[in-house]
Amino acid sequence: MKFHRLYLQRLTAIMALAILLFNFPMLGIVSDKFLDNGWPVSLLYLFAVWALLILALALISRKRRADG
Amino acid sequence: MVEAGWGIALALGYWVLLFVLALRVERKGKAQWLRSPYVYALSLAVYCSAWTFYGSIGRASSFGLSYLPVYLGPTIGAMLFPLLLRRMILLCKHYQIGSLADLLSSRYGKSVAVGSVVTLISLIGIVPYISLQLKAVSESFGLLMLESPFETATKPVFEDTAFYVALVLLAFTWLFGTRRGNMLEGNPGLVSAVVVDSAIKLLAFLIVGIAVTFWLYEGPGDILQQASARLDLRQLFDFSSTIRRDDWIWISFLSMGALFVLPRQFQVAVIENTQVAHVDKALWLFPLYLLLINLFVTPLTLAGIDHFGGNNFSSDYFILELPMSAGYSGVVLLVFLGGFAAATGMVIVETTALGNMAANNLVLPLLLKAGWPGSERDHNLSRWALNIRRLAIGFIIIAAYLYYRNISHWSSLVSIGLISFVSVIQFLPTLIGGLFWKQASRKGALAGMLAGFAIWTYTLILPSLASRGIIDAQWIETGPWNLTWLKPDALFGLEGYSTITHSVIWSLFWNCLCFVGFSLFSGQSIEERNQAKLFVDVQDYLQQQINPNEWQGNAYTADVRNLLHNFMGVAQAEQALKGFAKKHALDLEANPIADPRLLAFAERLLAGTLGSASARILLQSVAREEEFGLTEIMGILKESQQVIALNKELLKKSTELRKTRDELSIINQRLQKQDEVRNDFLSTVTHEIRTPITSIRALSEILFDNPDLEEADRQQYLQVIVRDTERLSRLITQVLDLERYDSGRQKLTLSRTYWSDIIEDCRASLKGLQEGKHVTLEVMISANLPPLIADTDKIIQLLINLLGNALKFVPENSGVIKLKVFLQQDFFEIRVEDNGPGIEPEYQQLIFEKFYQTVNQGLKKPIGSGLGLAICQRIVQLHGGKLFVESEPGQGACFCFTLPVLETVIVQ
Numbered sequence: 001m002k003f004h005r006l007y008l009q010r011l012t013a014i015m016a017l018a019i020l021l022f023n024f025p026m027l028g029i030v031s032d033k034f035l036d037n038g039w040p041v042s043l044l045y046l047f048a049v050w051a052l053l054i055l056a057l058a059l060i061s062r063k064r065r066a067d068g
Numbered sequence: 069m070v071e072a073g074w075g076i077a078l079a080l081g082y083w084v085l086l087f088v089l090a091l092r093v094e095r096k097g098k099a100q101w102l103r104s105p106y107v108y109a110l111s112l113a114v115y116c117s118a119w120t121f122y123g124s125i126g127r128a129s130s131f132g133l134s135y136l137p138v139y140l141g142p143t144i145g146a147m148l149f150p151l152l153l154r155r156m157i158l159l160c161k162h163y164q165i166g167s168l169a170d171l172l173s174s175r176y177g178k179s180v181a182v183g184s185v186v187t188l189i190s191l192i193g194i195v196p197y198i199s200l201q202l203k204a205v206s207e208s209f210g211l212l213m214l215e216s217p218f219e220t221a222t223k224p225v226f227e228d229t230a231f232y233v234a235l236v237l238l239a240f241t242w243l244f245g246t247r248r249g250n251m252l253e254g255n256p257g258l259v260s261a262v263v264v265d266s267a268i269k270l271l272a273f274l275i276v277g278i279a280v281t282f283w284l285y286e287g288p289g290d291i292l293q294q295a296s297a298r299l300d301l302r303q304l305f306d307f308s309s310t311i312r313r314d315d316w317i318w319i320s321f322l323s324m325g326a327l328f329v330l331p332r333q334f335q336v337a338v339i340e341n342t343q344v345a346h347v348d349k350a351l352w353l354f355p356l357y358l359l360l361i362n363l364f365v366t367p368l369t370l371a372g373i374d375h376f377g378g379n380n381f382s383s384d385y386f387i388l389e390l391p392m393s394a395g396y397s398g399v400v401l402l403v404f405l406g407g408f409a410a411a412t413g414m415v416i417v418e419t420t421a422l423g424n425m426a427a428n429n430l431v432l433p434l435l436l437k438a439g440w441p442g443s444e445r446d447h448n449l450s451r452w453a454l455n456i457r458r459l460a461i462g463f464i465i466i467a468a469y470l471y472y473r474n475i476s477h478w479s480s481l482v483s484i485g486l487i488s489f490v491s492v493i494q495f496l497p498t499l500i501g502g503l504f505w506k507q508a509s510r511k512g513a514l515a516g517m518l519a520g521f522a523i524w525t526y527t528l529i530l531p532s533l534a535s536r537g538i539i540d541a542q543w544i545e546t547g548p549w550n551l552t553w554l555k556p557d558a559l560f561g562l563e564g565y566s567t568i569t570h571s572v573i574w575s576l577f578w579n580c581l582c583f584v585g586f587s588l589f590s591g592q593s594i595e596e597r598n599q600a601k602l603f604v605d606v607q608d609y610l611q612q613q614i615n616p617n618e619w620q621g622n623a624y625t626a627d628v629r630n631l632l633h634n635f636m637g638v639a640q641a642e643q644a645l646k647g648f649a650k651k652h653a654l655d656l657e658a659n660p661i662a663d664p665r666l667l668a669f670a671e672r673l674l675a676g677t678l679g680s681a682s683a684r685i686l687l688q689s690v691a692r693e694e695e696f697g698l699t700e701i702m703g704i705l706k707e708s709q710q711v712i713a714l715n716k717e718l719l720k721k722s723t724e725l726r727k728t729r730d731e732l733s734i735i736n737q738r739l740q741k742q743d744e745v746r747n748d749f750l751s752t753v754t755h756e757i758r759t760p761i762t763s764i765r766a767l768s769e770i771l772f773d774n775p776d777l778e779e780a781d782r783q784q785y786l787q788v789i790v791r792d793t794e795r796l797s798r799l800i801t802q803v804l805d806l807e808r809y810d811s812g813r814q815k816l817t818l819s820r821t822y823w824s825d826i827i828e829d830c831r832a833s834l835k836g837l838q839e840g841k842h843v844t845l846e847v848m849i850s851a852n853l854p855p856l857i858a859d860t861d862k863i864i865q866l867l868i869n870l871l872g873n874a875l876k877f878v879p880e881n882s883g884v885i886k887l888k889v890f891l892q893q894d895f896f897e898i899r900v901e902d903n904g905p906g907i908e909p910e911y912q913q914l915i916f917e918k919f920y921q922t923v924n925q926g927l928k929k930p931i932g933s934g935l936g937l938a939i940c941q942r943i944v945q946l947h948g949g950k951l952f953v954e955s956e957p958g959q960g961a962c963f964c965f966t967l968p969v970l971e972t973v974i975v976q
Contacts, residue, residue, distance in 0.1 A: 006148060009349075012913055015147040022236050022320065024313055031308030035456060040305035046136060050143065050359050056350035058146065060203045 007064040014056050021049045072213040074397075074402050082405060082452050083236055086412070088262060089242045089600035090257030091503060101264075104258050108346040109353030111259050111336040115142060115327065116361055117414035118204035119197075119485040121269055121407045123795045124362065125522050126384035128369040132304030137316050140361055141323030143355040149347040152328060157341050159606055164676040166251030167421060168334045168495065169429040172679040175502040175603045176510040177596035180437070183429030183681050186495060187512060187822075188332055191490025195464060198418055200484045201411035206230035206472075207391055208407050212400070213387050225473070234469045237415045245420030246457050247623075248637070249450040250676035254340045257677040262336065265413030272406025273387075277364025278391050279399045280371050288367050295370035297850060298377065311566055318569040322489050327497040331421035332414060339421075353534060373528045415465075423461035428679030436685040447634040448847050449686075467525050486568045494520035494575060497583045503866075506600040516583025523575035528557050528567060601846045625662045627690040635686075644673060677745060756799055760792035802935040809942035816859040816946060823853055823889050823896075826860065830867045837875055842971050843883035845871075850890040857970040858947055869936045870963045871942050877904030877961070895949065896968045903960040912953050916941050 020026060033041040101107065124135040156171070165171045169190070173183030194208070206229045225231050229537065244257035285291045295301065307313050329334055341347075372386030377394060388407075389401040430455060473954045496518050501508035534544040547555040557567055559574050592600065604610060631640035648669050649656050655664070667687060674683035767785045771777065777785075810816040827847055838845055867887075874885045886901040907915065916937050937951075944951040955961035 011150060016146065018144050022144070023317060024307070027307055027313075027316070032302060034301070034305075037289060038296055038301070039289075040132070040301065042133060042307070046133065046140075046389060047359070048320050050140070051144065051357070054352050054355050054359060055373075055501060057355065061348045061352055065891050 007060065008062045011057075013058065015054065018049075020054050021053075022046070069535060072209070074401055075209060075212045076423050077794050078405055078620065079408055080400055080410065082268075083240075083412075087240070087262045089264065089418055090240075090261050093260045094244070094247065094257040102259060103342045105343075105346040105349035106353065107259070107263050107382060108341065108343075108640060109350045109357065110263045110266040111340060112333070112350055112354045113270070113357045113361075114262050114332055114336050114360070114413050114417050115330075115354075116266075116269065116410060117197075117485075118201045118407050118411040120361065121273070121410040122384045122387060123485065124365045124558060125369050125372065125386045128304075128365050129373060129383035131312060132301075132369065133307075133368060134312070134315065134319075135365055136362070137419050138321040138323045139358040140670055141320040141325075142327045142526055143358060144320070145324035145327040146351045146354050148328075149351040152500075152503070152796075153337055153347050154344055155606065156328075156334075156338050157344050157347070158610060159603060161252065161344075162337050162610060162939065163680070164250075164252055164341060164672045166428065166498075166676065166679060167424045168329060168331055169425040170675075170679045171334075172495065172498055172502060173429055174512065174675075175599055176498075176508075176595055177511045177599050178680045178684045179510050179596075180429075180433040180681045180685075182498075182510060182513050182517075183425075183433065183679065185521075187422075187430045188424040188500070189491055189494060189517060190425060191464070191467075192653070194331065194422060195467050195490050196471055196475075197488035198415055198464065198468035199475075200229040201415050202234055202469060202472045205233050205408055205411045207383065208388055208404055210445075211341060211392070212387055213232045228473075230469065230472055233411075234465050237412060237419070238413075238465045240596075241419045241423070242458050242460050243899075245416060246454055246461065250426055252676045255341070255420065256482060258420060259340050260334070262413045262417055265409040267415075268409040269406040270357065272402045273364065276391060276399050276403050276406075276830050277368060280394070280574070281364065281367045284390070284394050285367075291367050291370045293376065295374045308495070310564065310570075311850065314569050315566050318572050319486070322486070322493055322568075325493045326489045327494040329499060330489075330493070331425065332418040335421040338809075357731055366663060408644040412824045415468075419461050419464050422464050423457045424679075425459035425927070426460035427453065428677075428682055431635065432462065432678055432682040433685060436682055436689075450637075453678050457596075473506055483568075490523050490528060490575065491521065493572065494524065494579055495582050497576070500585060501587070502600075502603060503750070505587075506597075506604045507585070507587050507592075508600065509590060509592045510596050511590045512583045512587030515586040515861065516579045516581075519582040519641075520575040520579030523559075523578055524571060527559060527571040527574060531556050533569065555817050574804055600615070602949075622686075623662045623667060623690050624660055626660070628662050628666060628687075629656075631686065631690055632670060632673065689795050725893070731798055744796055748862060753799075753803055757796065760796045760799075764789050764792050764796075799935075802939060805939055806935055806942070809939065809946065814942075815948065816862065818857055819860055820855050821860045822855050826864055826867065827887065828888070830866050832874065833864075834871055835867050838870070841875060841878070841880055841883060842881045843875060843885060846884065846886045848888045850888075853889065853891060853896070854969055856896065859943075862943045862946075863967075865898075866965070867898075869940050870965075871937065872971050873963070874900055874902035874904065874961075878902045879904070890968070892966070895968045897964060897966050899962055899964045901960060903963040906961050907953060907955040907956055908961050912955060915953065916951070 027042065027045075029043040030045040035041060037046075071704060120138070144755060160171060165174055169183045169186040172186050173179050174181045235359070240261070241258075244261065244836070245255055247255060247257065253592070281288055285294065292301075298442070305647060307316065322706075335676040337347075368387055368390065369383075371390055375390060376383075379472075388403050402944055436457075440600065463613070474815060496512040497516050497520075502513070530539065531544050533539050534541040548550065552558070554562050557570060559570070561878060562570060562573065565573065629641070629645065632645065635641070636644070645656060648654075648666065651662075652662055652665055671680075671683050671687050674686055678686065710954045767789050771782060771785055805814075825865070827849070831847075871885065871887065875883075878885060882903075884903050888897075888901070890900040891898055941951045944967070948968050949966040951965040953961060953963050
């Protein structure tokens with residue numbers, strides 16, 4: 001039960017982070033910016049954050065099973 | 069045209085594959101591979117419909133990132149799986165709930181109204197969404213045939229691909245979505261098809277992405293360069309307009325909520341779930357799927373813009389046009405198949421879910437309430453229920469097809485999808501509130517959902533009707549009755565938002581307001597309260613393995629058995645009953661009246677197939693449920709009132725007891741103190757008596773032993789003996805006096821005298837002493853004093869004592885004693901003032917104690933027993949007055965006492 005609660009806390013934290021990162025003003029930072037070779041920073045940012053969040057979720061879910 | 073022929077062949081082949089697969093799964097019974105978390109995650113991907121498959125790119129071509137909120141929202145939503153989805157699964161498995169409408173209906177007191185409202189809103193909101201899938205399939209097929217979308221839409225019915233697609237999907241849904249009566253048993257055949265669909269659409273998207281990016285172009289950098297030559301990319305990738313910002317946030321939120329309330333999501337995530345633990349893996353697998361299917365949206369969009377320019381073509385189909393223009397036939401067919409699979413999966417799951425809802429929460433309860441199937445119950449109810457479900461599915465698909473034929477070409481793929489989302493999001497407050505808030509009530513749920521739905525209709529549907537000229541467009545532009553604050557696209561003056569965001573904001577605002585408001589300010593029925601407890605505290609009930617949902621009332625076992633026979637067939641019913649009787653160690657034959665547990669069991673059996681509201685209605689027909697009537701409630705209230713009264717009485721008694729105990733302990737303390745005082749008194753008295761006796765005895769012995777003592781000495785000794793004897797006798801008299809006063813045996817002999825007489829007596833008694841010491845005694849008596857009614861002797865004794873004391877203390881020759889008697893309101897005040905040394909403040913209380921003077925040897929004192937003042941005080945007290953002293957050291961002392969003025973009458 002203890003681990004279970006910790007798991008929920010971790011998820012809540014990741015969720016709060018996701019809400020912050022996928023929102024303004026964070027998106028305002030990357031808006032209308034391009035790398036030298038023309039890549040839009042906003043697109044790269046969104047997909048990078050997305051992938052990292054999924055990775056974090058996978059780790060949390062795996063850790064939960066390892067913990068019990 | 070070659071491709072079109074291949075397309076038809078491929079589509080048919082794919083369908084045959086799905087049919088065979090689903091049949092095999094159903095025949096085989098338990099298919100192990102379907103019980104894996106990966107399969108569960110893939111089935112959740114039914115979220116990505118044909119709308120996603122084609123529409124994302126269409127959306128991205130106007131604003132490069134605008135397709136993302138629809139996937140980022142569910143990514144965040146997936147993080148709520150262990151909290152929200154897990155609970156929903158537990159509830160549905162435990163309480164035999166088969167759809168979202170059933171869940172909400174059951175939560176709000178097994179309400180038919182709640183279930184019907186949820187079903188109706190879903191039907192109205194989602195049928196267009198299903199028709200959207202038909203449209204996507206038929207348009208994509210039209211593209212293979214090199215038709216324009218307009219040509220596709222205006223073909224006669226029997227040449228229309230969508231018609232045949234609809235027919236095949238209907239057949240599939242009938243075959244695999246309505247196989248079992250009990251919805252909770254799931255539909256593995258259906259799930260296997262959905263899983264294949266999800267895999268194919270992802271694969272198709274990835275392959276076309278790779279093909280276009282790396283074969284047609286030299287990687288994403290190349291696409292970027294080519295596209296930027298044609299179009300200013302800045303406008304595609306910045307958030308500078310507030311509409312884009314607000315849409316981003318609100319559509320993310322909308323999609324996140326839709327993940328939990330879309331009927332098809334509910335079907336795959338909750339009903340078809342095989343293991344609760346799968347949600348923990350799905351929470352990252354599902355977002356991963358979403359990420360992968362979106363990976364190539366931007367490259368494909370840019371490539372499409374590069375190839376076909378800004379908005380020349382319907383940008384929704386870039387994904388198909390690109391490989392076609394490049395001549396990649398295989399890829400074209402794969403894309404077509406992907407879109408086809410996306411539509412297939414979505415339609416079969418959505419119609420299964422909607423069919424369940426329509427049958428169990430709309431048609432059946434209404435039929436049952438209307439008395440169907442009558443008193444004669446020889447129908448097989450579960451077969452009836454299934455047929456109604458099939459009928460409902462048929463109607464839904466036909467309605468979707470009609471919508472597609474007549475209306476859907478008005479708008480693009482994207483807008484219809486989002487409009488559907490806004491309609492189902494109206495269930496979100498009711499769902500979340502129902503799961504976590506016990507106070508959430510049926511009235512609140514109905515008011516909230518209806519208010520939200522009304523706003524949805526007003527802000528999204530009316531404008532689209534007006535744009536087609538069905539209703540007066542003028543009315544939309546100026547607001548009804550020219551009230552601009554009622555304009556459907558700027559309700560209450562809210563402007564500067566897209567129509568979807570505008571509608572989400574207002575519909576959810578009014579929805580939540582009504583839901584919370586009605587829940588807080590209107591009551592819940594007992595049934596509702598029961599269900600609220602079961603849902604919100606589901607963990608407790610799961611752990612205790614109890615079903616508190618016992619029936620109040622009675623039915624005959626035979627009736628219940630009969631009902632089950634009709635419902636599930638004799639053999640199956642008997643088997644279920646046998647299992648039940650064994651589990652609870654009940655003999656069903658023994659008691660003609662059904663056990664409450666049997667009723668609850670029967671209700672659960674029925675609910676799995678018919679929905680909770682219908683099951684309730686059916687059982688009520690045999691079980692004459694004793695609703696908590698007014699009399700029962702009054703009885704309960706009365707009982708609790710009596711208990712409260714009893715409690716109050718107990719409380720009062722215990723307070724009284726405590727008070728008595730406190731009093732007793734005070735008395736006890738007083739007794740102990742008195743005991744102490746008595747001991748002190750005894751020891752003091754003994755001491756006081758021994759001193760004179762010792763001196764008497766010593767002197768007497770001297771006299772006895774020395775007969776030839778000189779006359780002068782003998783005289784002196786005898787004088788001492790006499791004085792000490794007097795002292796002794798005085799002491800004994802006083803001790804006896806005091807004892808009389810303290811024991812209350814001293815009685816007063818009241819008589820009527822005048823102050824002048826009393827004072828005269830005192831003066832006479834003290835004259836010798838006074839003159840011997842040359843002390844002046846001044847007497848001041850007020851004129852016209854009423855006569856004194858008192859024990860004259862005692863008053864004289866008292867005055868002599870006080871005056872005597874004063875005499876002892878005043879200096880010789882210059883001593884002055886003043887005796888004042890006057891009237892104070894209704895009592896006499898008598899003051900004896902002297903000009904002696906006075907009394908220290910700390911001793912002013914002590915001097916009234918017995919033997920005080922003698923105990924405190926340090927005090928300068930003339931001879932006295934130390935009982936004088938104690939006796940004085942008792943005399944005054946017995947007369948109802950007070951004795952006190954006022955003094956400052958060096959200023960003399962004043963002993964005062966008061967006596968009440970009594971009426972003469974009393975004496976007679």
